[in-house]
Amino acid sequence: MASTPSAVPDPSPELLSRAAAVRRAAMALGQCSDGQRQQALLAMAQSLERSAEAIVAANTADLEAAASDQLAPALVARLKLDGAKLAGAIEGVRQLAELPDPVGRRQLHTELDAGLVLERVTVPLGVVGVIFEARPDALIQIASLAIRSGNGALLKGGREASRSCAAIFEALQEGLAESEVDRQALALLTTRQESLGMLRLDGLVDLIIPRGSNELVRFIQDNTRIPVLGHADGVCHLFVDRSVNQEQALRIAIDSKTQYPAACNAIETLLVHQEVASQFLPAVISAFQAEAVELRGCPRACALGVARAASDDDWGREFSDRILAVKVVESLEEALEHIARHGSRHTDAICTTDPETAGRFLSAVDSAGVYLNCSTRFADGFRYGFGAEVGISTQTLPPRGPVGLEGLVTYRYRLRGEGHIAADYASGLRRFSHRSLPL
Amino acid sequence: MASTPSAVPDPSPELLSRAAAVRRAAMALGQCSDGQRQQALLAMAQSLERSAEAIVAANTADLEAAASDQLAPALVARLKLDGAKLAGAIEGVRQLAELPDPVGRRQLHTELDAGLVLERVTVPLGVVGVIFEARPDALIQIASLAIRSGNGALLKGGREASRSCAAIFEALQEGLAESEVDRQALALLTTRQESLGMLRLDGLVDLIIPRGSNELVRFIQDNTRIPVLGHADGVCHLFVDRSVNQEQALRIAIDSKTQYPAACNAIETLLVHQEVASQFLPAVISAFQAEAVELRGCPRACALGVARAASDDDWGREFSDRILAVKVVESLEEALEHIARHGSRHTDAICTTDPETAGRFLSAVDSAGVYLNCSTRFADGFRYGFGAEVGISTQTLPPRGPVGLEGLVTYRYRLRGEGHIAADYASGLRRFSHRSLPL
Numbered sequence: 001m002a003s004t005p006s007a008v009p010d011p012s013p014e015l016l017s018r019a020a021a022v023r024r025a026a027m028a029l030g031q032c033s034d035g036q037r038q039q040a041l042l043a044m045a046q047s048l049e050r051s052a053e054a055i056v057a058a059n060t061a062d063l064e065a066a067a068s069d070q071l072a073p074a075l076v077a078r079l080k081l082d083g084a085k086l087a088g089a090i091e092g093v094r095q096l097a098e099l100p101d102p103v104g105r106r107q108l109h110t111e112l113d114a115g116l117v118l119e120r121v122t123v124p125l126g127v128v129g130v131i132f133e134a135r136p137d138a139l140i141q142i143a144s145l146a147i148r149s150g151n152g153a154l155l156k157g158g159r160e161a162s163r164s165c166a167a168i169f170e171a172l173q174e175g176l177a178e179s180e181v182d183r184q185a186l187a188l189l190t191t192r193q194e195s196l197g198m199l200r201l202d203g204l205v206d207l208i209i210p211r212g213s214n215e216l217v218r219f220i221q222d223n224t225r226i227p228v229l230g231h232a233d234g235v236c237h238l239f240v241d242r243s244v245n246q247e248q249a250l251r252i253a254i255d256s257k258t259q260y261p262a263a264c265n266a267i268e269t270l271l272v273h274q275e276v277a278s279q280f281l282p283a284v285i286s287a288f289q290a291e292a293v294e295l296r297g298c299p300r301a302c303a304l305g306v307a308r309a310a311s312d313d314d315w316g317r318e319f320s321d322r323i324l325a326v327k328v329v330e331s332l333e334e335a336l337e338h339i340a341r342h343g344s345r346h347t348d349a350i351c352t353t354d355p356e357t358a359g360r361f362l363s364a365v366d367s368a369g370v371y372l373n374c375s376t377r378f379a380d381g382f383r384y385g386f387g388a389e390v391g392i393s394t395q396t397l398p399p400r401g402p403v404g405l406e407g408l409v410t411y412r413y414r415l416r417g418e419g420h421i422a423a424d425y426a427s428g429l430r431r432f433s434h435r436s437l438p439l
Numbered sequence: 440m441a442s443t444p445s446a447v448p449d450p451s452p453e454l455l456s457r458a459a460a461v462r463r464a465a466m467a468l469g470q471c472s473d474g475q476r477q478q479a480l481l482a483m484a485q486s487l488e489r490s491a492e493a494i495v496a497a498n499t500a501d502l503e504a505a506a507s508d509q510l511a512p513a514l515v516a517r518l519k520l521d522g523a524k525l526a527g528a529i530e531g532v533r534q535l536a537e538l539p540d541p542v543g544r545r546q547l548h549t550e551l552d553a554g555l556v557l558e559r560v561t562v563p564l565g566v567v568g569v570i571f572e573a574r575p576d577a578l579i580q581i582a583s584l585a586i587r588s589g590n591g592a593l594l595k596g597g598r599e600a601s602r603s604c605a606a607i608f609e610a611l612q613e614g615l616a617e618s619e620v621d622r623q624a625l626a627l628l629t630t631r632q633e634s635l636g637m638l639r640l641d642g643l644v645d646l647i648i649p650r651g652s653n654e655l656v657r658f659i660q661d662n663t664r665i666p667v668l669g670h671a672d673g674v675c676h677l678f679v680d681r682s683v684n685q686e687q688a689l690r691i692a693i694d695s696k697t698q699y700p701a702a703c704n705a706i707e708t709l710l711v712h713q714e715v716a717s718q719f720l721p722a723v724i725s726a727f728q729a730e731a732v733e734l735r736g737c738p739r740a741c742a743l744g745v746a747r748a749a750s751d752d753d754w755g756r757e758f759s760d761r762i763l764a765v766k767v768v769e770s771l772e773e774a775l776e777h778i779a780r781h782g783s784r785h786t787d788a789i790c791t792t793d794p795e796t797a798g799r800f801l802s803a804v805d806s807a808g809v810y811l812n813c814s815t816r817f818a819d820g821f822r823y824g825f826g827a828e829v830g831i832s833t834q835t836l837p838p839r840g841p842v843g844l845e846g847l848v849t850y851r852y853r854l855r856g857e858g859h860i861a862a863d864y865a866s867g868l869r870r871f872s873h874r875s876l877p878l
Contacts, residue, residue: 031802110824116813118823125835126805206835225660227836248858255860362853363470366565374555374856383864384557384852385549385873396564396645397666398837401852413823413840414801417813419687421694425822434824 008223011197018187019154019204023127025182026152030124032181034101040147040179041097047175048090048140051167056083058167059136066160074262078134079161089137092388093144099387102405103150109437113430115418117437122409124150129198129205131156131220133212136164142209143172143186145388149408154198154205156189158212166190199224207408209391214318229407231394233344234264235318236376239335239361241352242275248373249351250283255375256349258291262320264392265347265369265379269315269325271335277304277328284326293322300328316342332357336364343367346394347379347401368394368401447662450636457626458593458643462566464621465591469563471620473540479586479618480536486614487529487579490606495522497606498575505599513701517573518600528576531827532583538826541844542589548876552869554857556876561848563589568637568644570595570659572651575603581648582611582625584827588847593637593644595628597651605629638663646847648830653757668846670833672783673703674757675815678774678800680791681714687812688790689722694814695788697730701759703831704786704808704818708754708764710774716767717743723765732761739767755781771796775803782806785833786818786840807833807840 011019029037048055059081066076081089108120128151132138139157146153157165169188176183189195198205202225210217210230218232238256240249256267272280281304288295296314297306306326314325315338329335339348347369350361362370369379379402381389386404393400399407424430450458468476487494498520505515520528547559567590571577578596585592596604608627615622628634637644641664649656649669657671677695679688695706711719720743727734735753736745745765753764754777768774778787786808789800801809808818818841820828825843832839838846863869 027803027805030805112817112822112824116817123805221664227834245858251858251860255862259861259865358855364466366466366469366562367851369852369854371853372855374854374859375861377861378551378555378854378856378859379852383551383861383871385551385871395666396849398849400849410835410837410839412806413808413818414811415808415813415817416797416811417817419684419690420813420817421690422698422814422816422822423694426698432822432824 008196008199009193011200012193015189015194015197016201016204019127019198019201021184022152022154022187023204025184026124026127029147029152029181029185030126030150032150034103036180037101037148037150038097040176040181041093041144043179044144044147044172044175045090045093047171047178048086048093048168051171051174052083052086055086055164055167055171056081058163062136062161062163069160071160075134075160079136079164081136081164085137089140092141096144096148096388099148099405102148102409106439107411109439111435111437112415112432113420114433116415116420118413118415120411120413123412125206125408125410127152127154127205128408129154129201129208129226131195131198131208131210131212131216133158133216134161136161136168138211139165139168140172142211145390145405145408147176147181147185149405151408152185154187154189156195156198159192162190199226202226211391229391229393229399229403231264231344231346231392233318233394234266234346235269235316235342235344236265236267236346237269237271237339237343237348238267238376239271239329239339239348239350240273240276240280241332241350241354241357242273243354243357244276244351245353246276246280246283249280250287252349252351252373252375253284254287254291256377257288257293257324258322259375259377261322263377265376267324267349267376268317268319269327269342271327271329271338272301273332273335274300274328274330277301281305281326288324291322293324296323296325298327301326304328318344332360336361339365339367344394345396346392347371347376349374349376368392447635447638448632450639451632454633454636455640455643458566458637458640460623461591461593461626462643464623465563465566468586468591468620468624469565469589471589473542475619476540476587476589477536479615479620480532480583482618483583483586483611483614484529484532484536486610486617487525487532487607490610490613491522491525494525494603494606494610495520497602501575501600501602508599510599514573514599518575518603520575520603524576528579531580535583535587535827538587538844541587541848545878546850548878550874550876551854551871552859553872555854555859557852557854559850559852562851564645564847564849566591566593566644567847568593568640568647568665570634570637570647570649570651570655572597572655573600575600575607577650578604578607579611581650584829584844584847586615586620586624588844590847591624593626593628595634595637598631601629638665641665650830668830668832668838668842670703670783670785670831672757672833673705673785674708674755674781674783675704675706675785676708676710676778676782676787677706677815678710678768678771678778678787678789679712679715679719680771680789680793680796681712682793682796683715683790684792685715685719685722688719689726691788691790691812691814692723693726693730695816696727696732696763697761698814698816700761702816704815706763706788706815707756707758708766708781710766710768710777711740712771712774713739713767713769716740720744720765727763730761732763735762735764737766740765743767757783771799775800778804778806783833784835785831786810786815788813788815807831
């Protein structure tokens with residue numbers, strides 16, 4: 001709704017025709033068997049292995065260009081794809097082939113009347129559009145997720161990874177050429193014009209998955225009618241209640257912040273009940289100092305020793321860094337209000353030994369993940385046991401939270417009859433049985 | 440994305456504060472038990488019964504105003520709410536109270552490690568915004584669907600039904616006042632400015648459900664970032680294959696078109712395989728003539744007796760009337776292409792006795808409903824056995840097709856630990872078990 005026509009151009013005729021080709025190939029892919037899709041993944045993995053040298057060489061060229069362009073070190077780290085990292089990504093493709101087929105699962109099976117049987121079966125979405133920044137291994141992961149779930153994909157990598165992406169894409173296509181999946185099911189976009197044009201491919205692209213900065217995600221959400229799977233913000237909270245095992249709470253706070261500070265599921269704000277603040281905060285201060293985490297406190301937290309005062313902007317801010325806002329709250333209710341106001345509905349946790357307080361927190365906090373006495377860092381598709389992660393969604397509607405392969409399928413109702421017509425039920429001649437059948 | 444700022448104004452401060460009040464009440468409602476929500480529905484039903492006379496009188500006043508405004512007869516028919524229709528709507532509220540609770544269902548239950556247990560539980564969406572035209576009984580239905588599923592609702596009825604809606608809304612609130620559900624969980628909007636402003640209540644409204652004309656739905660889809668449950672078009676097809684029980688196919692064609700021609704699940708186009716066309720079409724022509732349905736044919740259909748030629752616009756057009764486009768196709772593949780090109784992915788059916796053709800159609804047509812040898816008119820939440828229908832969605836992502844109460848809930852992940860931290864798994868000190876537990 002916030003689009004400006006100049007920001008999002010109409011897709012070019014060339015992009016439209018490429019997207020239409022992907023869609024046609026995806027329709028055929030959607031009819032492939034589980035075994036055919038598994039075999040395609042194994043062929044992709046083999047082809048990547050054969051091309052490993054060329055891929056690493058292309059990546060070296062990208063890294064050299066990045067060095068001469070003076071790219072930020074964090075970006076360079078994400079860009080780097082050496083032999084070991086590539087081998088890991090290829091292993092990921094093989095693991096994906098082994099995951100249970102997400103397609104063709106019967107979710108509902110009802111006899112509406114004798115001879116009139118309804119079923120709801122999972123089917124691929126169609127075509128996914130993926131826009132990612134820097135990390136070239138994301139191309140391998142996303143392409144294999146798409147093929148495993150029977151979807152075509154339009155893939156747009158970052159400009160800085162263009163050589164790596166081209167080499168990987170060539171290997172993926174060569175792999176597909178040795179399988180029964182049409183290689184046209186995957187297309188690599190290379191220009192910014194193309195990735196912008198993709199946002200307007202309603203009807204040809206069914207889901208857009210942005211993998212990159214919050215700004216990228218927000219821009220995409222604001223400039224497309226196509227559903228977007230992702231999250232702009234990960235503003236996670238940890239509330240330490242008055243009834244608490246303080247030693248355990250401190251371990252959880254440190255893990256939630258420092259195990260990977262740039263992750264979306266790291267905490268940005270620590271809320272501490274006033275009744276334990278004077279005892280708990282000194283321990284927090286020294287433990288986080290040892291971890292080189294800067295604390296920014298509310299006035300009461302500062303009075304208890306937090307060195308730097310938090311600004312108004314620090315509440316609800318995703319630092320993505322070794323910075324943690326700390327607030328002393330009067331009650332559980334104040335903590336709930338703070339989270340409702342400043343959180344991003346990603347993952348929020350409580351440390352408490354009081355079952356009633358735990359229950360209230362778990363039912364009142366409206367986030368994709370609500371945790372009791374454990375680290376927010378568990379919010380992840382692999383840790384949840386999904387085997388693969390498409391992304392993490394902070395929207396209200398499903399799919400929500402960490403999304404596995406199920407995020408790349410939808411369902412369809414199939415109704416099989418023997419000449420059944422609705423008029424017979426309207427007239428009362430026949431009646432619905434609505435009998436559940438085994439799945 | 441197609442919005443013009445003038446079409447969708449910012450919500451007024453008054454609307455914002457009303458929506459915030461609904462959201463607060465909805466948060467409390469979301470914590471209510473199944474029994475409390477059931478009881479609230481029964482209290483609403485009783486209150487509506489007590490106010491029946493006032494509601495019918497208000498409706499009579501709306502009908503008189505409609506007559507003096509010379510409203511279209513179809514609109515007047517939808518506007519009318521006499522004692523019998525009201526009693527039916529009240530009975531619907533009581534039935535809804537009896538439906539199984541959609542909230543608090545455990546969908547996933549996994550032990551990630553000893554003492555670290557993940558579950559996924561259904562929870563209310565929060566607040567739904569509903570915009571409907573004319574039919575005042577829709578207000579009763581939607582309000583009770585919302586309360587049953589633990590959601591607050593902003594409700595905007597048509598201007599022509601304003602007196603009826605006000606009377607119904609008063610009765611609903613009086614009913615809620617006798618229950619443990621805060622009456623503020625429901626709010627009635629009355630002006631066009633308010634319903635436009637609602638489209639911008641991102642963060643306060645979680646789902647918009649438009650109930651009205653295709654134009655209304657399309658306008659809303661194009662002018663909000665909030666997810667929309669609904670469908671702009673219902674362009675359904677019936678394909679009569681060459682291997683077919685022609686008598687049965689004719690019965691199905693007639694039912695699919697005439698059982699309720701204005702419904703979204705009525706067919707708009709009949710596709711006939713060329714090998715049966717010369718035999719089947721004459722029967723179609725006389726049968727539809729008897730039903731006062733106008734046929735518009737492709738050249739080959741016209742050559743076989745269809746009196747009027749279809750224009751290019753007639754393919755893919757939702758007539759919502761006693762008009763049916765008829766096309767002779769060379770093959771199953773041509774039928775599939777026609778449906779892919781002109782359909783709206785609502786419901787499409789095939790009549791065939793060939794299992795292979797049936798299988799190909801059921802897997803290749805990418806619509807919310809794909810039917811074999813039965814009428815498209817079965818595409819309906821009640822007929823599917825869902826007990827209640829929130830709407831029918833033609834989007835690709837779930838919820839798709841007829842949507843019952845499950846369309847008004849989402850889910851949340853709850854993770855309960857005993858001090859578990861992610862670092863222990865990263866270091867290899869602990870390993871995930873990912874053991875499925877009983878639901």
